[in-house]
Amino acid sequence: MAIEQTAVSYYGIGYVEHNRQDFKEIKAHGCTTVILAITEFDFDFWFPSIDKIIEAAHQEGLKVLLDPWGIGKYFGGEQVSLFLQNNIHSRQVSAFTGEPLNAACFNTNSFRDYFQRMVLKLARETHADGFFWDEPHYALPKSYASITGGVGDDWACRCPVCQKKFMDYYGYEMPKIMNDDVRQFRWREAMFILEDTSRKIKEINPDYEITMCVHATLNSYYVTEQRGYDDWDRVASCPYFDVFSTTIINWSLPRSFFESITKRTVEMAKKYGKKSERWIMNYNARPERMEQMDEVISLYEQLGVDRLAAWTYRGGYGTVVAAPNALEMWDRLGENYRKVRK
Ligand SMILES: [Zn+2]
Numbered sequence: 124m125a126i127e128q129t130a131v132s133y134y135g136i137g138y139v140e141h142n143r144q145d146f147k148e149i150k151a152h153g154c155t156t157v158i159l160a161i162t163e164f165d166f167d168f169w170f171p172s173i174d175k176i177i178e179a180a181h182q183e184g185l186k187v188l189l190d191p192w193g194i195g196k197y198f199g200g201e202q203v204s205l206f207l208q209n210n211i212h213s214r215q216v217s218a219f220t221g222e223p224l225n226a227a228c229f230n231t232n233s234f235r236d237y238f239q240r241m242v243l244k245l246a247r248e249t250h251a252d253g254f255f256w257d258e259p260h261y262a263l264p265k266s267y268a269s270i271t272g273g274v275g276d277d278w279a280c281r282c283p284v285c286q287k288k289f290m291d292y293y294g295y296e297m298p299k300i301m302n303d304d305v306r307q308f309r310w311r312e313a314m315f316i317l318e319d320t321s322r323k324i325k326e327i328n329p330d331y332e333i334t335m336c337v338h339a340t341l342n343s344y345y346v347t348e349q350r351g352y353d354d355w356d357r358v359a360s361c362p363y364f365d366v367f368s369t370t371i372i373n374w375s376l377p378r379s380f381f382e383s384i385t386k387r388t389v390e391m392a393k394k395y396g397k398k399s400e401r402w403i404m405n406y407n408a409r410p411e412r413m414e415q416m417d418e419v420i421s422l423y424e425q426l427g428v429d430r431l432a433a434w435t436y437r438g439g440y441g442t443v444v445a446a447p448n449a450l451e452m453w454d455r456l457g458e459n460y461r462k463v464r465k
Pocket of ligand 1: 214215216227230231253280281282283284285286
């Protein structure tokens with residue numbers, strides 16, 4: 124079993140000369156690929172630099188994937204959202220309380236157009252190798268398997284747009300208690316924005332590669348995350364996605380969980396002829412024993428994962444979500460990446 128791609132995410136859109144130095148360091152850490160986390164501010168403010176940064180990464184021998192990081196708080200990520208700042212409508216709404224949430228509703232034409240305009244401009248005007256859909260999700264609920272919090276019975280989205288779409292399709296008012304129709308509705312609508320955008324990206328350039336990264340949850344008969352992308356068959360069978368990826372899990376979870384997520388990821392990818400990818404936590408927390416990182420990466424390799432990716436460059440050094448001993452984590456990741464690439 125060979126790992127064909129080792130990626131790391133990178134936040135530092137800005138001065139290309141500085142980025143080039145970082146790319147040299149990334150390359151020296153055994154990475155084949157850099158995932159550029161592009162925020163709404165980067166896109167809005169730094170756009171003239173983005174293609175130059177991509178070119179610099181290419182010159183240093185790295186493949187470049189663009190991650191519309193945290194856009195509208197629809198995708199995962201700590202960034203702030205200009206969409207939420209500039210729009211008082213088109214937000215997700217709590218089913219139980221009717222209150223607007225701090226997340227864009229991706230079933231509204233307003234957010235769909237905003238997101239698509241941004242991504243298609245990147246597809247047309249830069250020379251990246253592909254796009255990375257990073258933990259897209261409804262704001263509520265989430266399960267205990269998530270690194271970002273606990274489960275509740277309340278759910279989103281029950282905004283006026285979702286309610287009208289539901290009524291038009293099913294012929295009755297959208298209920299406040301989640302039922303099977305609501306689940307189907309949420310899955311179907313959640314897929315639309317990414318399918319439609321991915322198809323249009325491939326129309327611009329069929330060589331663009333699309334990675335779809337969903338939350339790594341138990342996803343069992345009894346427990347699912349209900350964040351819109353937990354029907355993995357529906358996600359992995361999308362013809363416009365090339366890679367089926369499942370996200371980071373916390374180091375403190377048992378090895379059996381790492382094993383089960385990884386087996387299911389590889390099986391699902393194979394079932395639909397996609398590449399599989401597993402993520403490694405290289406920020407926020409460190410394993411109790413550093414050897415655990417070596418063991419998990421070796422487990423991924425043994426289970427037949429095609430690609431590895433880690434969040435983030437330098438273990439998040441200098442940020443509030445840095446791993447303890449962030450640079451040590453980064454170096455350990457580099458050792459592992461160099462080993463699996465041999
Ligand atoms: Zn909605």
